[in-house]
Amino acid sequence: MSMSRDELRIEREKQASDAIGKIFVAAPNVLNVLNIDDDMTESVSIIREQVSKNLERHINSGAGVCKFDSLVMDRMHKGVSKPFAKESDMYAPIQTLVGFIAGQVVEASRTNGTACVCRQVEFYKKADHKPVGSDDDKRPDVALTIRKILETAHDGTGDKNGSNDKLYVHPTYGNMLCVIEAKTSLSDQWDAYAQAHMYTRNMYACQHNRQFVWALTVCGSVLRICLFTNDKMFVSDALDLSRKGGRSSLVEFIARASFCNEYHLGYDPTIRYNKDIDKWQVDIFSDGKAEPKTLILDSVLHIATRTTGRHTRCFICTDPDSNEQLLVKDAWAEETKRPELAEVDGDEDTAAVSIEFKRDEVSLLKEVHEVLGKEEMFKRCYPVLKYGGVVRQNLTNSQSSAIIDTTYSAFAKIGPVLQSDQVPYRVHKRMASTPIASSLRNLCSVDEYIVVMADAMITLWYIAKNCGILHRDISSNNIMFTRDEDGTVRGFLNDFDCAIKTSVDRIPRTTMTGTLPFMSICNLEDRQIDQTVLNDLESCIYHMCWFGIEGVCSSHERNAVNDYQTHLGGWRIGSPKKVAEEKISHMDSDRSFRNRVTSLFIGADKCETHEDEHVDCKYKLYGYDRLASLVCRLREALFENKKLSRKCWGTYNLLADSSPPSDRVFNMSDDDRFGNLFAKNLKKLDDSKNASTFDMESSPAADSNEDPDFGPDPFANRALDKCREIIAQDIINIMIIE
Numbered sequence: 001m002s003m004s005r006d007e008l009r010i011e012r013e014k015q016a017s018d019a020i021g022k023i024f025v026a027a028p029n030v031l032n033v034l035n036i037d038d039d040m041t042e043s044v045s046i047i048r049e050q051v052s053k054n055l056e057r058h059i060n061s062g063a064g065v066c067k068f069d070s071l072v073m074d075r076m077h078k079g080v081s082k083p084f085a086k087e088s089d090m091y092a093p094i095q096t097l098v099g100f101i102a103g104q105v106v107e108a109s110r111t112n113g114t115a116c117v118c119r120q121v122e123f124y125k126k127a128d129h130k131p132v133g134s135d136d137d138k139r140p141d142v143a144l145t146i147r148k149i150l151e152t153a154h155d156g157t158g159d160k161n162g163s164n165d166k167l168y169v170h171p172t173y174g175n176m177l178c179v180i181e182a183k184t185s186l187s188d189q190w191d192a193y194a195q196a197h198m199y200t201r202n203m204y205a206c207q208h209n210r211q212f213v214w215a216l217t218v219c220g221s222v223l224r225i226c227l228f229t230n231d232k233m234f235v236s237d238a239l240d241l242s243r244k245g246g247r248s249s250l251v252e253f254i255a256r257a258s259f260c261n262e263y264h265l266g267y268d269p270t271i272r273y274n275k276d277i278d279k280w281q282v283d284i285f286s287d288g289k290a291e292p293k294t295l296i297l298d299s300v301l302h303i304a305t306r307t308t309g310r311h312t313r314c315f316i317c318t319d320p321d322s323n324e325q326l327l328v329k330d331a332w333a334e335e336t337k338r339p340e341l342a343e344v345d346g347d348e349d350t351a352a353v354s355i356e357f358k359r360d361e362v363s364l365l366k367e368v369h370e371v372l373g374k375e376e377m378f379k380r381c382y383p384v385l386k387y388g389g390v391v392r393q394n395l396t397n398s399q400s401s402a403i404i405d406t407t408y409s410a411f412a413k414i415g416p417v418l419q420s421d422q423v424p425y426r427v428h429k430r431m432a433s434t435p436i437a438s439s440l441r442n443l444c445s446v447d448e449y450i451v452v453m454a455d456a457m458i459t460l461w462y463i464a465k466n467c468g469i470l471h472r473d474i475s476s477n478n479i480m481f482t483r484d485e486d487g488t489v490r491g492f493l494n495d496f497d498c499a500i501k502t503s504v505d506r507i508p509r510t511t512m513t514g515t516l517p518f519m520s521i522c523n524l525e526d527r528q529i530d531q532t533v534l535n536d537l538e539s540c541i542y543h544m545c546w547f548g549i550e551g552v553c554s555s556h557e558r559n560a561v562n563d564y565q566t567h568l569g570g571w572r573i574g575s576p577k578k579v580a581e582e583k584i585s586h587m588d589s590d591r592s593f594r595n596r597v598t599s600l601f602i603g604a605d606k607c608e609t610h611e612d613e614h615v616d617c618k619y620k621l622y623g624y625d626r627l628a629s630l631v632c633r634l635r636e637a638l639f640e641n642k643k644l645s646r647k648c649w650g651t652y653n654l655l656a657d658s659s660p661p662s663d664r665v666f667n668m669s670d671d672d673r674f675g676n677l678f679a680k681n682l683k684k685l686d687d688s689k690n691a692s693t694f695d696m697e698s699s700p701a702a703d704s705n706e707d708p709d710f711g712p713d714p715f716a717n718r719a720l721d722k723c724r725e726i727i728a729q730d731i732i733n734i735m736i737i738e
Contacts, residue, residue: 034253193226
């Protein structure tokens with residue numbers, strides 16, 4: 001079940017290579033994305049022609065300024081299929097070629113008076129070098145940056161004016177514009193795509209205002225310009241650098257990159273560095289309001305860590321008017337409906353988005369608050385919206401012409417290929433909310449983690465039953481916690497970006513949704529049956545298994561366990577079908593589950609040690625035995641409950657031969673004895689600290705006659721912890737009861 005670091009690295013590289021075939025889109029007009037404003041079109045065209053002429057003049061004169069072209073042409077004319085013997089021979093010629101073109105663009109801009117709006121494209125002098133900010137050992141062959149972009153670099157290197165030439169020696173993901181991946185042979189083209197694709201992950205992680213990424217590949221003498229987006233890789237035609245036309249296209253790329261709006265380079269102008277206050281600022285847009293609310297960015301809570309997807313980021317920001325700290329979430333949500341209109345009403349006082357979206361986290365959170373806001377027990381257990389809506393980009397300094405930030409607005413110049421069904425439609429959304437929750441790694445004990453998970457499961461159940469909303473994306477980042485003034489922790493259910501509003505007729509499953517290690521088996525197998533809250537509760541079981549093995553608190557984490565090495569590697573690496581098969585093999589029986597999952601919980605072998613010499617058995621002292629006992633009962637309640645039969649509403653029924661039918665989310669009425677018992681226990685949970693007040697008679701949990709040993713009482717609120725643990729088990733039993 002466990003995978004070594006090398007095995008996971010190889011698997012990740014294989015996935016990247018396999019993914020290229022799925023995300024590849026031929027786009028001859030991809031350079032048009034680097035859109036030039038109308039008032040600059042003529043000037044840039046003149047500069048491009050002038051630089052191309054200068055380049056050809058130097059090549060034909062044999063001055064040796066562009067060794068790449070002269071060497072390639074010479075070898076091509078001699079019939080050499082591989083102009084370079086090895087990749088390292090290509091780095092210096094590529095740098096020389098790019099440097100010459102970029103320098104000529106700057107000189108031409110000074111001649112025609114456009115230098116004030118021109119950027120200086122630069123290459124980092126260190127080729128094939130591990131960049132600053134990298135979390136792996138990958139080394140881009142050649143990397144480019146831009147001087148003007150450096151003043152918005154957020155990695156703390158150099159001065160804000162970009163005048164420190166030392167910045168151009170070592171590549172830095174924090175201010176990198178694009179990478180150039182070199183291969184000696186055209187037959188290695190797909191490997192070049194895959195490697196360039198992998199580099200984008202660190203660029204997104206280190207640049208929190210980065211929306212999409214450019215890359216160049218040079219295979220032999222063939223250049224291709226690539227644009228990596230949330231879902232696709234748009235690739236230009238083959239451009240032969242041994243010929244004038246191919247070199248002219250490279251000149252066009254550098255010239256456009258030097259003069260286009262930073263938005264078309266892949267940077268978000270609504271997240272910007274303000275050098276006057278030496279702070280980053282974030283604009284929050286609310287529907288119905290013309291002007292955005294500008295917040296001050298204090299710190300980054302969550303970075304975008306994937307090459308594709310929503311690229312969710314979370315920041316802690318301060319409202320300068322109220323001095324209140326807010327949690328800001330920024331993400332690109334996929335929409336199933338493609339609007340014909342995506343503009344903002346020009347009325348300055350009542351500007352509003354002229355479109356309704358099918359899945360809107362902002363409206364869902366408002367509805368959740370209307371219901372849960374009346375219940376004291378759910379205080380600080382979910383986000384309360386302050387501001388939020390779709391992001392609007394103002395590229396012409398005119399509020400009346402602001403546009404909604406979508407994949408259409410960003411990549412419209414690509415042409416008809418963007419309209420095809422193979423390119424998902426995404427909308428950029430951002431919201432600010434309270435309270436500011438903490439990562440589970442900041443918890444103090446396993447017992448606190450149990451409380452948090454019980455709260456999260458209760459909140460999931462309550463929202464599904466009373467709001468008709470399914471969360472659908474339980475993950476390690478989407479369950480967090482808050483701490484009251486008295487030290488009591490509360491589970492916090494975060495990120496409703498994938499949530500849906502159900503109806504009486506139910507919504508069938510159409511696509512897999514969620515985070516791979518935590519997705520339900522039914523979801524992984526993409527079974528065409530209704531989704532219910534049971535899918536989310538199954539995800540919670542995987543969540544507890546994950547943290548039981550990897551460690552709840554930061555001080556509990558196993559040595560040498562990181563993103564590349566995990567005991568549950570089979571849950572996160574491979575195709576969804578492969579992950580589903582792995583989970584089925586773990587969950588199909590109590591014996592298999594204990595032998596292959598809970599036996600790996602921290603300290604389960606009773607021989608792990610800790611830095612503290614007084615810790616003899618951290619398995620029991622830390623409470624992982626209690627977590628293992630709870631998870632085993634939850635698995636049994638969901639997968640082996642005799643009352644489940646074939647009426648499994650949403651999750652995988654291991655006891656059934658075929659997919660079970662589905663017609664309702666809840667099989668309980670207001671006078672149902674289990675529903676009443678659950679409601680009564682919830683009220684007592686909120687009103688009392690005494691476990692003896694809980695009515696466990698006739699409770700499904702009591703049928704097992706199991707009285708687990710909870711060990712010593714290390715916390716003052718241990719009775720409350722125990723009650724929540726019991727209720728966490730009751731939740732599943734209550735909802736699947738016939």
